[in-house]
């Protein structure tokens with residue numbers, strides 16, 4: 001009996017429900033969310049905001065999305081990728097559109113978002129411009145090869161295991177056009193949360209990848225950390241690594257990698 005109870009308490013299902021409860025608690029603090037922002041774009045409920053960003057107010061939700069999309073625009077531009085001239089953009093792990101709602105300010109591209117959480121995708125479909133799809137935890141995506149000019153993901157690799165991340169890098173390579181850009185955030189070795197969970201920067205440098213709360217992959221319950229060196233090594237199997245900024249320097253509390261798909265087949269990719 002004790003073994004069954006212990007297995008249940010440690011199950012992925014329990015972890016997911018623990019996270020749902022935590023998100024509901026956070027949402028109780030985010031009171032009086034306005035119906036729309038200054039551009040007339042609807043806000044998601046406090047609960048949906050908490051599902052993607054934990055303890056966040058609607059003002060922070062709006063500000064952080066705006067800041068991140070402009071950061072992505074500037075970083076890709078610095079390496080020759082112009083979001084304003086892209087034909088198609090994908091927001092992978094789009095959540096309830098924290099970034100997507102700001103994309104029309106920087107681009108007129110056909111916009112796509114996808115997420116493995118159906119509830120979040122349903123909200124985006126009903127409230128934001130663009131095409132939204134549900135995908136599975138692991139590849140493939142439903143898009144044809146070489147479909148996108150730009151793919152970005154904010155705080156998705158922060159919740160995936162190493163093998164899943166690796167599989168997604170290969171899939172992004174498939175659906176990105178040659179010369180296209182991929183922007184990815186992750187928790188690096190100087191992220192403040194590492195200290196909170198009792199892992200030192202040096203310890204992470206030794207193991208290169210660390211998973212905290214290794215249950216319910218893809219939910220905010222699981223937190224993944226990796227060194228910038230490790231990320232660069234993994235990404236360079238498929239992409240040119242243009243730049244990786246430390247989480248201390250981006251202003252969005254996560255490291256940001258700017259990757260470019262080579263015009264010619266990559267020597268190491270395959």
Ligand SMILES: C[S@@+](CC[C@H](N)C(=O)[O-])C[C@H]1O[C@@H](n2cnc3c(N)ncnc32)[C@H](O)[C@@H]1O
Pocket residue numbers: 051052053092093094095096097098099114115116117120135136137138153154155156159160217218219220
């Ligand atoms: C921390 S939230 C960030 C959401 C959004 N990018 C934002 O910045 O508000 C992580 C998101 O990634 C999604 N996600 C996690 N694993 C995924 C996967 N394998 N495929 C698609 N989405 C995934 C989650 O459902 C969640 O919406």
